[in-house]
Amino acid sequence: MKSVSHTHRFETAAPIDEVFPLFSPEGEKHWVPGWDYENVMGTTDLCEDYVFKTTSHNHGAADAVWIVKRHEPDDGLVEFIKVEPEQKVGIVKVCCTALAPQRTQVEVTYTYTALSPAGERFVAGFDRAAYTAFIGEWEMLLSSYFECRRQ
Numbered sequence: 001m002k003s004v005s006h007t008h009r010f011e012t013a014a015p016i017d018e019v020f021p022l023f024s025p026e027g028e029k030h031w032v033p034g035w036d037y038e039n040v041m042g043t044t045d046l047c048e049d050y051v052f053k054t055t056s057h058n059h060g061a062a063d064a065v066w067i068v069k070r071h072e073p074d075d076g077l078v079e080f081i082k083v084e085p086e087q088k089v090g091i092v093k094v095c096c097t098a099l100a101p102q103r104t105q106v107e108v109t110y111t112y113t114a115l116s117p118a119g120e121r122f123v124a125g126f127d128r129a130a131y132t133a134f135i136g137e138w139e140m141l142l143s144s145y146f147e148c149r150r151q
Helices: 016-022 117-125 128-150
Strands: 003-012 051-054 064-072 077-084 088-100 103-114
Touching: 003 128, 016 088, 016 103, 016 128, 088 117, 103 117, 103 128
Parallel strands: none
Antiparallel strands: 003 103, 051 064, 064 077, 077 088, 088 103
16 A cells, blocks of 8 residues: 545634644644754744654654645645655645634644555554544644643
8 A cells, every 4th residue: 555544623622713823833832742843944934835844753753854735824724745755755734614713623634655665564554543543632632732721
């Protein structure tokens, strides 16, 4: 298997204007334990073609180069290309939709394409159950983040 794609939706009890900015290199520092990145652009203002790097982040990742493919904050949409040389390429799409003033739906799609036998092994093991558990952790972390902010 060379490619796999999964989508999952969840809701969080916070307004979209507080949720959407959290899906950026700087924003993830607030709610993802251990998240950090290398800023190669010299700015934290996210835009299309913005490039940053991570080391050993998630999904068995080696060093990765991330490129913002789409950034449409007015529509609550951001899409990243994640390149892990010699392993796999991922496309990560996050779409936030306001359901109510204090309620946001978050839809996350991960698509991975293998570049090597190691990437093929990853793709073969990245099934629906693994993805649902991974995104379930996002839901829990975001919920905890907003709960702490309300206190």
